[in-house]
Amino acid sequence: MCYYLITYCEFRCGHHVPTRRHYLDCNRSVCKISARHKSFEHNCLAECDQEMLVDQHLVMERDRGDCDACRGVTPATVVEGANGHSDSDGSGAENSGVDE
Numbered sequence: 001m002c003y004y005l006i007t008y009c010e011f012r013c014g015h016h017v018p019t020r021r022h023y024l025d026c027n028r029s030v031c032k033i034s035a036r037h038k039s040f041e042h043n044c045l046a047e048c049d050q051e052m053l054v055d056q057h058l059v060m061e062r063d064r065g066d067c068d069a070c071r072g073v074t075p076a077t078v079v080e081g082a083n084g085h086s087d088s089d090g091s092g093a094e095n096s097g098v099d100e
């Protein structure tokens with residue numbers, strides 16, 4: 001049966017954050033959802049899988065930090081304090097060597 005494979009990033013805090021969603025076709029002719037589903041006339045209801053498999057979950061990467069939620073950061077928000085952010089003061093740039 002066809003299904004969605006959802007990949008996750010596992011953070012130090014133990015939370016899994018979804019990163020990608022892949023559609024996987026089982027390529028079986030007896031699957032109604034598959035692209036290979038037989039095109040000729042047949043008793044589809046009796047012969048073929050009619051539904052997708054439940055979503056499959058897989059941890060693909062690990063992050064040594066905490067997830068956004070645990071860091072108090074709202075996802076899809078631009079991180080502040082990045083390089084180039086200057087004050088209205090303008091008296092001097094703070095080029096104190098940023099460690100990444």
Ligand SMILES: [Zn+2]
Binds near residue numbers: 001003025032034
């Ligand atoms: Zn399928």
Ligand SMILES: [Zn+2]
Binds near residue numbers: 037038042044047048
């Ligand atoms: Zn069928």
Ligand SMILES: [Zn+2]
Binds near residue numbers: 068
């Ligand atoms: Zn977390």
